[in-house]
Amino acid sequence: MYPEIDTPALVIDLDVVRANVTEMAKVATTNDVGLRPHIKTHKIPELARMQVEAGAVGITCAKLGEAEVMADAGIDDILLAYPIWGEPKLRRLAALRERARVRVSLDSPDVAAGLGRLGLRTGSPVEVLVEVDTGMHRLGRPPGRQTADLVAEIAAIPGVEVVGLLTLAGHAYRSRSWEELLEISRREGEDLVATAELCAREGVELREISVGSTPTARYAAEVPGVTEIRPGTYIFNDTTMMRLGVATEETTGARVLATVVGRPSPERVVLDAGTKCLTSDGLGSPGWISAVGLPYLHMEFLNEEHGVARLEPGHANYGELPVGSRVRLVPSHACPVLNLFDVAHVVEDGEVVTELRVAARGAVR
C-alpha cells in the first residue's frame, strides 16, 4: 500500500475531501447561510482555497499565525474566532487587516478595549462577534440577558463594531443520542437568534449569527435567523464524527499510514504510529482509532512512537499482519493530527499524486 511513502505518514484522500467539501457547501446553499470553514482542521492553504472555490464566504482561524499563512495564500476574508489580546498580537492584526477583511470574536470588554484602540488608531473600527456560551462552558456568557448586557457594554467601546454573535456548541461532541445532537444543534441557533432579538430591542442591531461545529452545522443551519456556519472537521472527519453519526469510515479523508514493527505475541500487533502521529485525544474510548478494513484489529494503547493493537481471537496468529504490513489508521480527532506533520501525502483515485505542506502547522500564536 503506497510503497513510495515511508511510514508513519499522513495521507489525505483527495476524492473524499472533495466530496466532503462539496456536501457542506450544498448544506450552506440549501439553507441560505454563509459557510466559513475553520481551517484548523487542515492548516493547508490549498485546501482553504478549495473550500472558498466551492462557495465558502471566507474562513475561520483560531490564531493570527494561521490567518497570516492563509492571507499569504490569497484568502482575504477571515474570522479570527479567538480573543486577540496584547500589543504584539494587535500589531500583527493591524498588518493583517491591510490585506484581508478580518473579524474577531471575544467575550470581554478588556479584549474589546484593545481592539478599540486599534480601530481608533487605524480609523477603521474592528468588527467583532460576541461569543456566547450555549452549553460548552468555555468562553462566553449564557444567552439572553447576560449576553445582551455584555453586547451593550462592548458596543459602547469606541473603535469596535459589534456585528454579531458567535457560539460553538462543543458539548455536542459528548452527545449520547441522535436526538440529543439535534436538540443541541437547534438550541445553538435558536438561543443566539433570540439573544440577537433582545439586543435589537435594546438598540444594537446584529447582522451575523454564527454557529456550528461539524456535528451541529447541518442542523443549526436550518434554524431561521442563523446566517453563518463554521464547521472544520467535516473536510476530513474522524472516529468522533463516526461515533456521532455524521461520518462513516468511507468519508474519512485523513489517515495515518503505519507499519507493523513488532509481533511479540500471536494477538499483539505493534505499529509505528503512536501519539506523536495520532495524539492522545480520545485515548482508550471504544473505537477511538479505527484501522481501515481491519475491524478485528483493536487499538489498545498508544505511546509516543508505538501503537499497540490486539487481534480478535479468530485472527490472533502470527500469519495475520506480520512485521512490515501496512495499516491505515483513522484518528479520533483529525485537527491536532494535522498539527503533528510537516507534510501530507495526497492520494487520488488510489494513487499518490502529490505532497502538500501543512503550512499553518505549529501556529500557536
Next chain:
Amino acid sequence: MYPEIDTPALVIDLDVVRANVTEMAKVATTNDVGLRPHIKTHKIPELARMQVEAGAVGITCAKLGEAEVMADAGIDDILLAYPIWGEPKLRRLAALRERARVRVSLDSPDVAAGLGRLGLRTGSPVEVLVEVDTGMHRLGRPPGRQTADLVAEIAAIPGVEVVGLLTLAGHAYRSRSWEELLEISRREGEDLVATAELCAREGVELREISVGSTPTARYAAEVPGVTEIRPGTYIFNDTTMMRLGVATEETTGARVLATVVGRPSPERVVLDAGTKCLTSDGLGSPGWISAVGLPYLHMEFLNEEHGVARLEPGHANYGELPVGSRVRLVPSHACPVLNLFDVAHVVEDGEVVTELRVAARGAVR
C-alpha cells in the same frame, strides 16, 4: 512575567535543567553504570550536548530522524531504541553509521534479518539489543526462557551481533505507591540480568543490560549487573514525575507560558494554551496540569487553543487573574509538548537569555 515573549510559549529554565542533568549524571557515576539519556524529551541538540558533556556515554533516540539531527550536531554514539524496518530506513541507517556508532533495539527475527543484510553489505555487523517485556506489554517477550530463545534465534542471523538486552518498565508510570515503584525498578534490572545469565549459559554472552525510565532509573541502576540507564524526562520533569514522587514543581524545567484571554465568570479562567501546547496526555487526572505558584487554580479541561481552569471558592472573583495575566503551566507529559513547538525560550536566573530551536521536532520517521 517575561514581557518580551508573546504567549503561548515554551519556556525552559536553564538553571533547573542543569541541576537535573547533573543529578542524573551523578546517579550513573555512583552506581557505575552508563547514562544514555533519551533525547525525545527535549529534541534539542544543545541539550543533548550538555548531557554528554556532563558524562553521558551517548544518547538514545526513537527515530532515525532524531538521530540524524543529533549526529549533525556532533553526537557520535547513538542507541536507536526502535525496530528499524524497511529499505528506506535501512539506507538512512547505513548513512548514519558512517558518522556515529549506532545500536538498534528490536524484538523480532524479521527486523533482525533486515539489519543483518545491512551488516553483511557493509562488512560491519549491526549491534543490536533485544527488547524484553518486563511488564509494559508493548514490545518484547517476557524475561527468561522466551527471551533467551529469541536471543539465540537472532544471534544466529548473519550480519547482526546481539550485544545486550533492553527494557522499558513503562508500567512504572502507573505505580500507585513508592513501594510499587521500587519493586518495578528492582525487577526491571533483575529480570534482565537473570535472562542474560541464562543466555550466557547457552553460549550467547551479553555485555549490555540497558534499563530505566526516569521514575525507575535511580533504583534500577543499583541492581548488580545493570550497565546502562536511559532516562529521558528527568531533564525537564512534569506533573507525572511529581505524582510519582521523583520531582517537585521546583525541579520542572519546561513550562508553557500562557495568558488569560477570558474571564466569563468569577470562577472561570480561560487561558490561551490548550492541547496544541500541552497535548491531551493525562487529560483530567488530578493535578495533571499545574499552574506554578497558583495552587488554587485547577485546570478543568483543554481544547486545542483553550485551557479552561477554575479558581477555588476563596479566590473566585474577577480581581483574581484578570484578562492579560500570565500563568506558567507544568505539563502532564513533557516529551510530546516539546514536539509542538518550533522554538523554546530559555531563561536563566529569571531572565530570558536565548531561544533554542527544537531541531528534532516532528521527526516521525
